[in-house]
Amino acid sequence: MSQKKSNKSKTDDLVVDAVEVQPQTKFNIESYIAHNQKTLSYIVGGLTVIAGLYFGYKYLYLAPKEKEAVTAMYKAEDLxxxxxxxxxxENANPEIEGFLxxxxxYSGTKAANTAKYYAGICYLNLGNYEEAINYLNKYSAPDEVTDIMKTGALGDAYADQGDKDKALDLYNKAAKKADNELTTPYYLNKAALLSYVMGKNEDAIKIFEEIFTKYPDTAEAKEAEKYLARLKQ
Incomplete structure (x- = not known):
C-alpha cells in the first residue's frame, strides 16, 4: 500500500510540474514576440517589398518587353x-533586329529564349557548329516537342562536327523522348543511318526493323525497308 501511495504521489507531482510548465512556455513565446516585434515587422515589410518588386518586374517591365520582343522578332522569323x-x-538591315x-x-523574355533556338539553327545551317551547340544548349525548351527538336538539332551539330558517337547518342535520346509517328521514326531513322555510316550494321538493322514494324505508315518505314534489303543481302 505504501508503495502504491508513493507512486501516486510521484504521478501527482509530475502532473503539477506539467501544468506549471505550460504557462511558462506560453510566456516565453509571448515574451519573444514582444521583444522582437520591431525585427519581425522589418521582416514582414521586407517580404512585402520583395513581392512588390517581383510584381513590378513581371507585369510592369517584363510584360511590355515581351510584346516588344515578339514584334521585333517576326521579321527575323520571316527571313x-x-x-x-x-x-x-544578325541585324545587317537597320530595320530588322536579328536573333542575336x-x-x-530582350533578355529574360520568352522571345529571347526562342531566339536562342533560332540562332542555334542558323549557325548550324551556316556551318558554325560550335556556336550552334552553344546557343542550342542555352535554349530552355518549354515543352516536350521543342525539347525533342533541340536534342535532335544538337545531334545534327555534333554529327556535322565529326563527333558521331555523341550525335548517335543524341538521336537515340530524341527518339525516346516521346512515342509518336512524327518525331520518333524521324530520329530513329537518323540514328539508323548514322549507325550504318559508322559500320555498326547490326545496330542499324535493329533500328530499321523497329521503324518498319512500329511505324509502317511513315516515309521512314519505306526507307527502312530499302536499307534492310541492302543490309541483309
Missing amino acids: FAQDSFAVAL SIIDN
Whole structure:
C-alpha cells in the first residue's frame, strides 16, 4: 500500500510540474514576440517589398518587353523561313533586329529564349557548329516537342562536327523522348543511318526493323525497308 501511495504521489507531482510548465512556455513565446516585434515587422515589410518588386518586374517591365520582343522578332522569323540564315541571325538591315540582337536586348523574355533556338539553327545551317551547340544548349525548351527538336538539332551539330558517337547518342535520346509517328521514326531513322555510316550494321538493322514494324505508315518505314534489303543481302 505504501508503495502504491508513493507512486501516486510521484504521478501527482509530475502532473503539477506539467501544468506549471505550460504557462511558462506560453510566456516565453509571448515574451519573444514582444521583444522582437520591431525585427519581425522589418521582416514582414521586407517580404512585402520583395513581392512588390517581383510584381513590378513581371507585369510592369517584363510584360511590355515581351510584346516588344515578339514584334521585333517576326521579321527575323520571316527571313529564317526563307533560309536567309545570316541576315536573320544578325541585324545587317537597320530595320530588322536579328536573333542575336533580340537575345541581347530582350533578355529574360520568352522571345529571347526562342531566339536562342533560332540562332542555334542558323549557325548550324551556316556551318558554325560550335556556336550552334552553344546557343542550342542555352535554349530552355518549354515543352516536350521543342525539347525533342533541340536534342535532335544538337545531334545534327555534333554529327556535322565529326563527333558521331555523341550525335548517335543524341538521336537515340530524341527518339525516346516521346512515342509518336512524327518525331520518333524521324530520329530513329537518323540514328539508323548514322549507325550504318559508322559500320555498326547490326545496330542499324535493329533500328530499321523497329521503324518498319512500329511505324509502317511513315516515309521512314519505306526507307527502312530499302536499307534492310541492302543490309541483309
